Amino acid sequence: MPKIGMEPLRRKALIDATISAIGERGSLDVTMSEIAGRAGVSSALAHHYFGAKDELLLATMRHILAELTADMRRALRSASTARERVSAVVAVNFSDVQFRPETIAAWLAFYVEAQKSAALRRLLKVYARRLHSNLLSGLTGILPRNEADRVAEATAALIDGLYIRRALKDGVPNAATAIALIEDYLETKLSRRSAQ
Known part of the structure; x- marks a missing residue:
């Protein structure tokens, strides 16, 4: 009989184990059994909570995005x-929580897997839109909208690129x-604008 109240703890343990396994392996080439073992639960229980591995991977990506969103809201407040809003967005993306080796490796693996998974691709689009919007929340107070859009896009590309280079142990x-x-x-970019 399942213990009452254990499901959220076990789900979180499985998500943490997924991030850890992906980080160690550097790819999504991990099994439910391996993840369950890391989480200290049976493979059957992992399947009970998440169904297939794809559902666990999707839940893991949602978890990473939820943590990033919560951190971002606190920083922007x-x-x-x-x-300061623009700097806060940058700093949150490279915080100790977000810029851990295993989280970086998970992001890279999710980017690769999103080429095959429509669900992961949708989540990455949500992330990209939020990042752009958060950057614009500060940049539109400094630059005209069209210029703010370009600077936000370039800044987002720098953030993603630095994650990729770090995942590849370069840069x-x-x-x-x-x-x-x-x-x-x-x-x-901003000093050029103020000099005009």
Whole structure:
């Protein structure tokens, strides 16, 4: 008989185990049995909670996005100027929670899998729209809309590119360096505007 109240804890343990397994393997080539073992539950229980592995992968991606969204909301609430909003968006994407090796590897694996999975592709589109919108929430207070759109798109591409390079164990060595690179780009774009 299942223990009352254990389902949320076990689901979370399975999601955490999925992130860990993907991070270690560097791909989605992990089995439900392997994930269940890491989570300390049976494979049958993992299937009971999530059905197929694809559903667990989708739940894991939703979890990562939910954490990112919650972190972003907190950061944006504490930003008092348009410029601080833009920096908050950048900083959250490279926070200790978001820029962990296993989370970075999971993002890369999800990007690859989204080429085959319509559900994952939809989630990645949601992420891209939110990132663009969050960047625009600050940039439109500084730049004209069309220019703010371009700077937001380029900043989002820098964030994604730095994640990819880090997942491939190339490029910037840490989050502080990644943030500094993006802030340099933003300062260049914004200082050109104020000089006009």
